[in-house]
Amino acid sequence: MAHAIIEIAGQQIRVEPSRFYDVNRLVGDVDSQLEIDRVLYVNNAGEVSIGAPVVEGATVQATILRHMRGRKVLVYKMKPKKKTRKKRGHRQELTRIMIDSITVGGTAIDTKDQPRG
Template sequence: MYAIVNIAGQQFKIEQGQEIFVHRLDGEEGAAVEFDQVLLVDQDGKVNVGTPVVEGAKVNGKILAHVRGDKVKVFKKKRRKGYQKETGHRQDLSKILIEKITF
C-alpha cells in the first residue's frame, strides 16, 4: 500500500514505515503530524485517485528530527572581468516517520 501526499508544497510517494526528509515543519521532535492532502491511494492494486484529494484519507506520522541538508555551493563568474563570487546554502529539513495510511 502506498499513497501520494502533498507535504509542504511538494508531492511524495510514501509507504508505511518509511522515513522521508521534507521542508522544515512546525512542531517539536517527537510530535505527531497528520497530512490530509492525499492525492492518490493504492491498496493491493486498487487505485483511488482524488479530485483533487481523496475524501477521508489521512496520513499519520511523527517528526523524528530537525536537520540541515548538505551544503549547496552557488558560484557566479563573469569572464574577463575579474568578477567571482561564491556563496553557500543549507536547507532546513525535518525527518518524518510515516506511521499509518488510512482512507
C-alpha cells in the same frame, strides 16, 4: 505494496508506511504526531483511489523524528574577463518524518500481509 502520494511542505511525495522521508522544515516538536489530509493518490494492493484534487476521507499519520539541515550546495558565479567572482553556500532546513499509517475511509492500510516487490 501500499503507498500514497501526499502534498506536504510544498512538495508531492510518494510515501509508504514504516519509512522515513526528509521534507522542507515543518513547525512542530520532535516526537509530535502529524495528520496529513492532503492525500492525492492511494494504492492499496491494486485498489487505487485518485483524488480530484484530494482523496476524500484519506489521511496519513506521521511522526516528526528530527529537524536537520541538508547537504551544502555551492553556487559559484563568474563573469569572464571582468574579474568578478561570487561563491555562496546554501543548506536547506529539513524535517525528517516517519510515516506511521495510511488511512482510507476510516480503516488503516496494513502492509504486513502484502508481498514486497
